Amino acid sequence: MSGKAKVVLTDYVWESLDVEHRTLEGIADLIPFKAAAPAEFLEQAADCDALLNTYAGPITAEVIGQMPRCKVIARYGIGVDTIDLAAATEAGIIVTNNPTYCVDEVAEHAMALMLSAARKIAFYDRRVRSGEWAVPPGKPMTRLAGKTLGLVGFGNIARKVAARAAAFDMRVVFSDPFVESGQFTVPGEKQELDAVLEQADFLSVHPPLTTATRGLIGDAAFARMKPSSILINVARGPIVDTAALVRALDAGRIAGCALDTTDPEPLPNPHPLRGRENVIITPHAAWYSEEAMVGLQSGAPSEVRRVLSGEWPINVVNPAVKGRNRAGL
Template sequence: MKIVVADPIFLTEDHRRRLGRLGEVEVFETYPADDAAFRDRIRDADVVVVGRYGMDAAAFAGAERLRMVAVWQTGYDHIDLDAATRAGVAVANVPAYAFEAVAEFVFAYALALLRRVRLADARLREGDYDWREYCGHQLMGMTIGVIGTGDIGRRVVQIAHGFGMRVLSTTRHPSPERAARLGLEFVDLSTLLAESEILTLHVPLTASTERMIGARELARMKPGAILINTARGRVVDEGALVEALRTGHLGGAGLDVFEHEPLPAESPLRQLDNVILTPHIAFLTEESMDECTFITVRNIERFAAGSPENVVNPGVLARTAPPAP
């Protein structure tokens, strides 16, 4: 069995040894120059480990031996799942990791924006020590709207309680029992947008969530509110967000994800002072990276042993045999 780690991931020597027990391992430490180079990397692989680099139909068509893709993250919207299924390739992800890291990052954004940390740091480095421009706001007593109450969203709710915040969320199936258990109020989306000083998004990218926050939703938000997106860029209409930030309707945004990644050099987001931009790193702690790789390798081990886990297209399993060791 040949295992190809096709783009950069966190991979310790212990992880490499575990993979080595399964077969030949080839590790690429850099991103491919283009899609053709990526296809060349995986051409004779039985198992591919992929991080952020996408796999389209052409990638699957060019890898005739491929039986499994191990996605080194939770999201797999960059993998053509239909093409994988047609090719008989199992795709496994890491469904639950880094929720502590991402939830904490939400509040790093919130505090930095509310307390004007980015501006103060830049001005001080220029020699300006005048403190009077940096009067901000505190989290205690604010209302935070949390869209998505999975592992990450629930941790955000817990941290918000520590700051003494009121928490709103929205769901298709609200119940007093669930609201009490989570420590929040379920409201409709319109109410959540209108009453939240901070809006944070924790939903996967699907047909129903793509651009779920558009011009209409942004207009309903409280003037001066902050939007934080650590989910997927296309959950927000980026053009509408830029306009809401330019006009001052929104007080700021913390964005770790974008419609197009890497963020294009010509993106107007780069010109806005009321935005903090980071390159998709909310998950990035040593603890979460080790956990993610541990589960990724375990997914490959279980697949090779004939007892696959975390497969997101389980229909292929009936016709996909694990590669020979």
Template sequence: MTPTCVILDDYQNVALEMADWSSLRERVNLRVSTAPVVGEALIALLSDAEIVVMMRERTPFPAELFAALPKLKLLVTTGMRNASIDFAAAAKQGVTVCGTSSAPGTTAELTWGLIHALTRTIPAENANFHAGGPWQTSVGRDLRGTTLGIIGLGNLGQRVARVGTAFDMNVLGWSRSLSEETAKSVGAERAATLHELLRQSDIVSIHVPLNAGTRGLIGAAEFGLMRPQALLINTSRGPIVDEAALIDALKSGRIAGAGLDVYDTEPLPVPHPLRGLPNVVATPHLGYVTQANYRAYFTGVVEDIARWLDNNPVRVLTA
């Protein structure tokens, strides 16, 4: 019997265009969902699926969802890391979990888009331009000579650091495991502590994964250390920053602004305080949403499904 495959959260309705699915057309029944689905509606959507394709962490897969889907045999996530999957539950139920390759650096590129949007007030000036409003209302901030603090100098943080040095910024890096050698390799200086980085930086950009050690890493105490003109950029995960503390810091002028691509709840509810703050430039989790990345994702998805059907799975994830 031909298995059913459901592709979740294809918001742009492009999954079937971003890869060659022809090899699977007669092997699986493909079904695409283009909007967020939760609760009982999600269980109903997936109830007959042996294969489910996830787009990053848009739809979490906790133990309760696995338990409600006894037919599920293969779960494919785009990328090679997904903190929203309960891997123990998957193993207990005998579900194979596979990942895919990705295009490097896409989130680092968006980080700089948010930085420029904030420092040169691009959204407001663009809105004025298209509305026929006043001409040239703002005085932008220079990057040269200012300090960029990067929390997490892994792959993405290093890419952000190299661009910072190209703009003649002073770059500081910090993480619990960061070495002097790694920092120097990208033109950065290692901050002794997170608090030191926060005190010295004009722009703070977050590039650490969300885990027990980083959840709530930036809270009210940390905002109290930052400069009043400082900007916070978060393209990693929302809960790394205490949301209530962030909103308070932005409303009170404790910091000058924030560039955000990630949130505690996604999609962010419409009646949400962050949507009404003028010193926030925000995007709807676009860090990984690029043509090259989607092609890498869905090409990998096709291969994962084909190899699993051939009893030879690849890129199997266990945690």
């Protein structure tokens, strides 16, 4: 090993690490893994200066305790629910994420799922592929214009969805305890969560996964929704209580759902959500585009380079660590 810093990459799903090597050139050596769990990379991470992380986890307090030199944990994606932020902060480790690389992609995917559910695209495609050519099996369908889109959470992605939905002449309401009414210029009327649930023809969930939001959409939420409503999830699977969702579909409490994220994930086969005509599932693909890949791959290594160069990183998710961290920043 050289006198340069040591950066461990826990896992990655792209073909080349050229971006990482270029970004860290001259300042750090990269040790890449394709790990599924910390046990697979911890031996090398024990003396690392930085950790790059995609999916492998969770990065618990115990894991953090075994990386005494680590100055920064940089997530390639947006969510940091797999990292114990309190433990990282206590240890003096800066944690960063990559909050904007796929905002447009996920918003587009949410709209695509909404349109597919409303127009029954997947349903009709399956029928045509099987040799059938008929409109009546898909009845009833109604137009999107004039319908109400309810957004749970009103962050970057949700606001992009709101703007797109408004272009379809939809009414937008949202619930978000961290956003004030009128704070943003995009369409959307702030309401309490129960009111959003009761009014939404389409309910799209967008909060981060936290202790407070885990299972947020469960039996009580489904009981308030219209029987004609469609649930959309492009955020995190555990925000929706899967067992409660299955019960709601079985009982006809909602009309269907369109999911890019599930709990568990990948969704087992067989599973009660699979094979239903009123359920659309994509394999956590909302984040992806060729353009997003560029931002995804460069974001986390750039944050690591900043920290190792003595600069405060851009997207810090535990700001309380400033002034009391191992990097001395």
